[in-house]
Amino acid sequence: MEWKIERAHGGDLDLAEVREVYRSSGLGERRPLADEERFEQMVRNANLIVTCHVDSELVGIARSVSDFSYVTYLSDIAVARDYQRQGIGRALIRATQQEAPRAKIVLLSAPAAAEYYPHIGFSQHHSAWVLNP
Numbered sequence: 001m002e003w004k005i006e007r008a009h010g011g012d013l014d015l016a017e018v019r020e021v022y023r024s025s026g027l028g029e030r031r032p033l034a035d036e037e038r039f040e041q042m043v044r045n046a047n048l049i050v051t052c053h054v055d056s057e058l059v060g061i062a063r064s065v066s067d068f069s070y071v072t073y074l075s076d077i078a079v080a081r082d083y084q085r086q087g088i089g090r091a092l093i094r095a096t097q098q099e100a101p102r103a104k105i106v107l108l109s110a111p112a113a114a115e116y117y118p119h120i121g122f123s124q125h126h127s128a129w130v131l132n133p
Contacts, residue, residue: 025078
């Protein structure tokens with residue numbers, strides 16, 4: 001199986017396809033998939049999106065906000081369940097890093113993925129804070 005990793009623009013993505021990747025990956029449980037307007041804004045307003053396609057099927061997405069100099073906040077990384085554990089997530093992170101090579105990548109891990117990130121070079125940071133709306 002071959003996949004294609006490329007940068008995308010939120011306005012060009014099919015939201016139904018993106019929503020299905022989120023749902024299939026398990027990330028959809030923690031994202032506003034049912035709130036169509038909010039989900040659309042979430043995708044459309046990210047300024048760094050990298051996708052993975054197998055043939056013409058969207059199977060992975062890394063959605064970030066970056067200043068392309070100091071920090072890239074990797075908001076979401078989602079890989080459809082049938083395509084997990086094949087290196088796609090790592091490739092999406094690598095492609096994100098290549099788009100902003102001088103910026104560090106910061107992310108909040110889903111509980112189930114907390115053991116994954118140290119294996120691919122991330123270090124844990126113990127002073128992250130969240131202020132909910």
